[in-house]
Amino acid sequence: MEWYYAAGNDRRGPVTDDEFQTLIDQGVVNAQTLVWREPMPDWAPLAAAGRQPSPSSVPGTPAKFAAPCICAECGKPSSSADTVQIMGNDVCAGCKDRVLEKMRMGVSIGGTAWRDGKKLVIADGSQLPDQCVKCSLPAEGSRMKRKFLWHPPLVYIAFLVNILLYIILALCFRKTVKAEIGVCPGCRGRRVRDLFIGWLAFVSGLVVGFAGLANGAIWGWAGPVLFLFGVCWLVGRTQLLLPSRIKDGRAWLRGCHKDYLARLPEWTEL
Ligand SMILES: [Zn+2]
Ligand SMILES: [Zn+2]
Structure with a gap:
């Protein structure tokens, strides 16, 4: 032998x-x-x-x-x-x-971050460079610990059937990736301001809506409008990076600055 x-x-x-x-x-x-x-x-x-x-x-x-x-x-x-x-x-x-x-x-092994088209790919537990993911300027040591959650999009179908079923399925199928990402002080400040605007619209929308309903007043319609504006604002402006897929301990994230992506090695799907 x-x-x-x-x-x-x-x-x-x-x-x-x-x-x-x-x-x-x-x-x-x-x-x-x-x-x-x-x-x-x-x-x-x-x-x-x-x-x-x-x-x-x-x-x-x-x-x-x-x-x-x-x-x-x-x-x-x-x-x-x-x-x-x-x-x-x-x-x-x-x-x-x-x-x-x-x-x-002939692809080098290891690594913590890659680019895949317009998406940032990161490995679970990675510490990303000291560079802002939102504007690609130096982050000056300013980092944020983030936990990205994702579940297969098919799970959303359950939402149409029953919200409880959706929550159960989402919890079963969700995947998480944790990372420490660089966000410069400027972008951090803007995000705090956007969070404030979003929540202010959200809460005042609720207050105005219910007050209008209680008084039978026509201005009560401003409530739902403000509320919806708040929700859209929070979803659209305050998310640093949005996961579009998580697979094998790696997350695909949208919303990263193009210059930041340009410095990363290309992701190779195997
Ligand atoms: Zn391994
Ligand atoms: Zn920045």
Whole structure:
């Protein structure tokens, strides 16, 4: 039986079963090393290929098997048993296929932000550059923690049936991505002003509407108008970035400044 194994950027082998065992015992091939032999359908980490170090060498190796790994693609910690090494990078099981495909296409792995047309793509937990997403000027250290929520648009159909059903489905299917984004002091100030205008119209619309209704006064019609204006204003002007999709821990966001996007690498769909 002959084995092949990955070492850095190289494919090594074939080696005999005995030679392979020696490599394992020496630690050259460890639990995360990608290995292959007939009749495995694809390369897999040694741990998944059903091989262990021989008993005599075990005392020297447990640390390797227990060490926590950080995935080079998604940046999340991953247990060493679920981690594979690709070109010298630790990659979690969830990112393995993606990383292999990226390497085949010559796309660099890792990263936290990309551009996809007019949309900003960010990875969950990313810290975006010190640059304002709204005007692309330096953010001067001014950052905002945001949590983006999204659910598949089909869920909106439930809204037509029953609002409670909609809420339940939305909670079940929603996905979230958290990020720290740069927003310059100027844009922050404008947003506070817009929030104030929006809520003022919203609340005064309610007050005027109900007061008009109670008094049977014709000016009560101004209430719903003000109220609707407030809602549209809040939705249209105070959202920093609007998620249009969340998939595999990455969010597609609308509303980012074009110069900001221009500096980011292009997103590659795999
Ligand atoms: Zn990963
Ligand atoms: Zn700004």
